[in-house]
Amino acid sequence: MTVTDTLLTALATVLPEAVPDRDSIAGGETVLDCPPEHLLDAFRALTESGSTVHLSAITALPADSGTLLLYHLWIDSGLTLCVHCPRNEAPSLTPLLPAASWYEREAHDMLGIRFIGHPNLEPLLLAAEWSGPPPLARQEKTDA
Amino acid sequence: MIDRIVRWARKKSPWILHYNSGGCNGCDIELLDALTPRYDVERLGILKEASPRHADILICTGPVTLKSRIPLLRIYEQIPEPKWVVALGSCACSGSVFADSYHVLGGVEQTLPVSMYVPGCPCRPEAIISALADLLERI
Amino acid sequence: MPEITLPVGPQHPLIKEPISILLDLQGEYVTSARVEIGYVHRGLEQLLQRRSYTQGVAVVERICGICSHAHTTAYCQAVELLLGLEIPDRAQAIRALLCELERLHSHLLWLGVLAEAIGFTTIFMYAWREREQILDVMEMISGGRIAHGANVIGGVREDLSPDQVEATEDRLTKLQQQLSVFTDLVDRDKSFHQRTHGIGLLPLELVYAYGVVGPMARASGATLDVRRAAPYGAYRHLEVPAAISSEADVWARAWTRVQEMSHSIALCKEIIRHLPEGDLALRVPRRIAPAKAVSRVEAPRGELLYYVESDGGEMPARVHVRTPTLPTLLVMEKMLPGLQTGDIAAVVAGADLCMACADR
Amino acid sequence: MHTLAQILVFPGAVYLFGLGMFLAWVDRKVIAVFQGRVGPPFYQPLADVIKLLAKEDITTEGADVRLTAALPIVSLACILTAGLMVPVGNHTIVSFEGDLVVALFLLSMPTLGLFLAGLIVPSVYNVLGGSRALLQYLNYEVPLLLGLAAPAAFAHTWQMSTLMQLQNGYRWHVVAMPLGFLVATLGIIGKLERLPLDAPHAKAEIGAGPLTEYSGRKLALWRLVTWVQTVVCINLMVAVYTGGADQVWANWGFPVYAIKIAVYMAGLSLVGVLYARLRVDQVAELSWRTLVPLGLAQLLVALLIGAY
Numbered sequence: 001m002t003v004t005d006t007l008l009t010a011l012a013t014v015l016p017e018a019v020p021d022r023d024s025i026a027g028g029e030t031v032l033d034c035p036p037e038h039l040l041d042a043f044r045a046l047t048e049s050g051s052t053v054h055l056s057a058i059t060a061l062p063a064d065s066g067t068l069l070l071y072h073l074w075i076d077s078g079l080t081l082c083v084h085c086p087r088n089e090a091p092s093l094t095p096l097l098p099a100a101s102w103y104e105r106e107a108h109d110m111l112g113i114r115f116i117g118h119p120n121l122e123p124l125l126l127a128a129e130w131s132g133p134p135p136l137a138r139q140e141k142t143d144a
Numbered sequence: 145m146i147d148r149i150v151r152w153a154r155k156k157s158p159w160i161l162h163y164n165s166g167g168c169n170g171c172d173i174e175l176l177d178a179l180t181p182r183y184d185v186e187r188l189g190i191l192k193e194a195s196p197r198h199a200d201i202l203i204c205t206g207p208v209t210l211k212s213r214i215p216l217l218r219i220y221e222q223i224p225e226p227k228w229v230v231a232l233g234s235c236a237c238s239g240s241v242f243a244d245s246y247h248v249l250g251g252v253e254q255t256l257p258v259s260m261y262v263p264g265c266p267c268r269p270e271a272i273i274s275a276l277a278d279l280l281e282r283i
Numbered sequence: 284m285p286e287i288t289l290p291v292g293p294q295h296p297l298i299k300e301p302i303s304i305l306l307d308l309q310g311e312y313v314t315s316a317r318v319e320i321g322y323v324h325r326g327l328e329q330l331l332q333r334r335s336y337t338q339g340v341a342v343v344e345r346i347c348g349i350c351s352h353a354h355t356t357a358y359c360q361a362v363e364l365l366l367g368l369e370i371p372d373r374a375q376a377i378r379a380l381l382c383e384l385e386r387l388h389s390h391l392l393w394l395g396v397l398a399e400a401i402g403f404t405t406i407f408m409y410a411w412r413e414r415e416q417i418l419d420v421m422e423m424i425s426g427g428r429i430a431h432g433a434n435v436i437g438g439v440r441e442d443l444s445p446d447q448v449e450a451t452e453d454r455l456t457k458l459q460q461q462l463s464v465f466t467d468l469v470d471r472d473k474s475f476h477q478r479t480h481g482i483g484l485l486p487l488e489l490v491y492a493y494g495v496v497g498p499m500a501r502a503s504g505a506t507l508d509v510r511r512a513a514p515y516g517a518y519r520h521l522e523v524p525a526a527i528s529s530e531a532d533v534w535a536r537a538w539t540r541v542q543e544m545s546h547s548i549a550l551c552k553e554i555i556r557h558l559p560e561g562d563l564a565l566r567v568p569r570r571i572a573p574a575k576a577v578s579r580v581e582a583p584r585g586e587l588l589y590y591v592e593s594d595g596g597e598m599p600a601r602v603h604v605r606t607p608t609l610p611t612l613l614v615m616e617k618m619l620p621g622l623q624t625g626d627i628a629a630v631v632a633g634a635d636l637c638m639a640c641a642d643r
Numbered sequence: 644m645h646t647l648a649q650i651l652v653f654p655g656a657v658y659l660f661g662l663g664m665f666l667a668w669v670d671r672k673v674i675a676v677f678q679g680r681v682g683p684p685f686y687q688p689l690a691d692v693i694k695l696l697a698k699e700d701i702t703t704e705g706a707d708v709r710l711t712a713a714l715p716i717v718s719l720a721c722i723l724t725a726g727l728m729v730p731v732g733n734h735t736i737v738s739f740e741g742d743l744v745v746a747l748f749l750l751s752m753p754t755l756g757l758f759l760a761g762l763i764v765p766s767v768y769n770v771l772g773g774s775r776a777l778l779q780y781l782n783y784e785v786p787l788l789l790g791l792a793a794p795a796a797f798a799h800t801w802q803m804s805t806l807m808q809l810q811n812g813y814r815w816h817v818v819a820m821p822l823g824f825l826v827a828t829l830g831i832i833g834k835l836e837r838l839p840l841d842a843p844h845a846k847a848e849i850g851a852g853p854l855t856e857y858s859g860r861k862l863a864l865w866r867l868v869t870w871v872q873t874v875v876c877i878n879l880m881v882a883v884y885t886g887g888a889d890q891v892w893a894n895w896g897f898p899v900y901a902i903k904i905a906v907y908m909a910g911l912s913l914v915g916v917l918y919a920r921l922r923v924d925q926v927a928e929l930s931w932r933t934l935v936p937l938g939l940a941q942l943l944v945a946l947l948i949g950a951y
């Protein structure tokens with residue numbers, strides 16, 4: 001049993017419906033769907049499984065309704081948790097894993113996602129002078 | 145007579161201050177490279193100073209971003225007269241590939257009066273030296 | 284003594300790029316630190332959505348002037364994954380060669396900056412003089428000292444002639460001899476030790492908690508190196524040695540990087556000695572069917588991640604870049620408190636910050 | 644008339660300024676050569692000063708205009724006075740028993756001036772630099788004094804010209820008391836705030852230290868202070884430890900003295916090339932743990948030998 005399989009078993013207790021998908025993202029990533037309310041539990045399950053969880057990045061994407069958050073992890077191989085947030089809101093991972101802090105702030109900058117429980121959700125990259133909508137939010141794309 | 149002496153001194157002792165107002169690092173390291181053994185601009189009397197109060201020439205690299213406009217202006221104001229501004233690299237000259245970004249205001253010229261443009265992406269140390277020498281000729 | 288706030292940046296002689304670190308001081312000691320970035324934010328991710336895939340290569344090259352080739356490699360690799368392409372062996376080898384050369388030049392540059400921070404200008408000058416050798420080789424291969432434009436989607440643009448192979452090997456041998464200056468410095472020089480030992484400690488738990496990557500993490504005992512963990516391109520056929528220290532201080536970071544430099548020289552030689560024959564690049568379509576790809580590359584500063592999504596058009600629907608400096612900056616707020624003001628420079632320079640990468 | 648000319652021209656003000664600039668160039672050139680560079684042309688320091696004099700002079704808001712202007716002038720005056728007492732070749736303008744102590748006192752004024760100059764400007768870098776200058780003063784002054792006390796105790800005199808003449812015929816103190824010479828040299832490096840003991844104006848840490856907010860004329864004056872201070876300190880070391888212009892060489896006194904000065908200056912530059920900057924606490928440790936005991940030991944030995 002590889003490390004990934006162990007992890008998937010650990011995750012299965014938290015995310016019973018999730019089916020690991022190895023094709024939707026190219027580059028050797030295993031993709032798992034995860035509802036926002038189970039995100040923190042999933043991370044807890046991963047940390048408790050004994051391996052070191054390296055959070056590589058959080059990619060935020062505008063989706064048809066709300067936003068899509070991709071948590072790119074590295075635990076001996078690539079693992080991406082795919083979180084669909086219908087209301088542009090997500091639970092913050094920062095109290096659990098400090099590494100998420102700036103990635104969440106950046107996603108807040110770029111797409112205006114509110115991370116509930118983030119200690120300091122100030123703009124990270126955008127200047128104080130910036131007054132427009134979040135630059136990567138959907139309406140921005142059409143006028144380009 | 146005094147005028148001529150002063151002008152000579154200014155030509156021979158330009159102290160530079162470097163500010164990256166939003167560039168990619170390429171021109172910055174080429175500027176630093178100009179200080180190192182192969183190019184050694186100290187032979188022209190050029191010193192890289194730490195404080196804007198000591199500098200004569202402000203070298204800007206990169207386009208001016210929304211956030212660095214105010215620091216850039218503050219630094220420029222702190223430099224005592226007479227002073228010159230050099231826009232180093234294509235980005236500082238015109239904004240280059242970043243020109244139409246939402247967070248970029250464009251080249252340095254839109255914020256400060258520029259005396260010398262050095263194109264190149266990034267500009268080579270030879271270009272930097274030649275541009276500084278040209279600027280000194282005109283002082 | 285009253286508490287004062289020492290601002291480091293946005294303009295500061297230590298860091299060539301704008302960043303603002305606000306330090307609260309109690310006498311000569313730092314009590315807390317706040318890092319503020321965004322001065323170099325150029326909105327690249329949005330810019331990339333408005334450029335075709337081919338144009339995008341030129342744009343990502345300008346994210347950072349030091350690790351430009353790592354950025355284009357990661358981007359091209361991601362787009363190739365979208366297309367399901369496997370690029371020719373020769374192209375992979377040339378990509379890897381430039382990656383290793385870039386690592387050499389970045390590490391030498393870093394060593395110089397660290398030396399300048401601790402007042403050792405001579406080493407700064409020596410390191411940058413040797414760095415010129417690498418720049419010469421890269422210029423010979425690609426025509427550019429800093430921005431190479433060597434990568435295209437589907438392969439590389441520049442070939443290596445037998446003459447160039449020979450010249451490269453020559454330069455690398457020379458550099459290997461010169462490298463002993465820096466190994467001696469790190470191993471033996473007393474004043475270098477005095478200024479770098481035991482400062483800027485970064486325990487392994489913090490490395491994991493903050494997701495720190497690259498030589499910075501390896502100096503604290505972490506093992507993650509994308510070239511070894513998930514070999515890509517030519518690294519699949521190469522043996523990459525590990526340089527891991529457990530001292531976790533600035534000295535360890537210097538040691539790790541000096542080790543990596545000699546490994547890089549060996550890797551470069553290995554690559555050019557067994558340069559496979561074949562095409563340089565494949566033809567790629569302008570439009571890419573909807574797909575998603577994640578590509579990880581070991582840049583000089585650590586794991587560089589690109590996420591690219593296509594929607595069937597000529598331009599990417601979303602490009603997300605996670606650069607290795609970001610977690611390092613975040614952990615700075617934890618590393619600086621407790622230091623003396625005299626050590627701030629060594630720790631900040633020793634972290635190998637690249638603001639252009641971090642801000643994009 | 645003759646004395647006035649001596650004070651103003653040689654070996655007084657003009658000479659000290661001229662040599663100061665020349666040595667500043669030697670310093671930069673030696674460093675450049677050791678780093679594999681070409682280095683600046685010989686007129687560089689002169690051009691720097693003229694340019695600074697002609698530049699706009701900004702006084703930071705909140706700083707006392709008169710005090711900021713007075714400090715460099717007072718410092719310069721103190722050093723020039725010290726310069727009159729220190730033998731130049733075999734010329735001395737003022738000489739009296741105990742002039743070594745007075746010269747040392749006058750030489751410590753610029754450091755205090757620098758401390759005040761940093762403190763009166765409301766900028767963090769200046770204040771930090773200023774307080775570091777004071778710390779530096781407390782650290783180097785004792786080793787320097789001990790290092791110079793050894794030859795004085797050995798020769799039973801605190802008069803520099805006598806000390807110098809006693810060494811005629813190659814009986815140089817540096818040979819008899821190498822430890823004392825070493826301690827005093829490190830004291831000088833600390834006093835002149837040169838690498839590796841230049842924490843008060845460590846560029847990478849606190850900008851230009853106490854002078855960060857100074858520009859134009861005031862900066863030019865502070866540069867001159869440093870340069871003249873360098874000359875006076877080197878003159879002093881050459882006189883006390885290597886016998887200045889040796890009488891054995893009667894007609895060649897001046898060239899011999901010039902060579903000694905150049906060698907000493909190059910030595911100081913070389914130390915800066917070879918070592919990394921020490922932290923403030925490391926300077927204190929070096930000074931009190933190493934230099935002071937060494938200096939005391941040398942003084943004891945000198946006293947014992949001198950007694951016979």
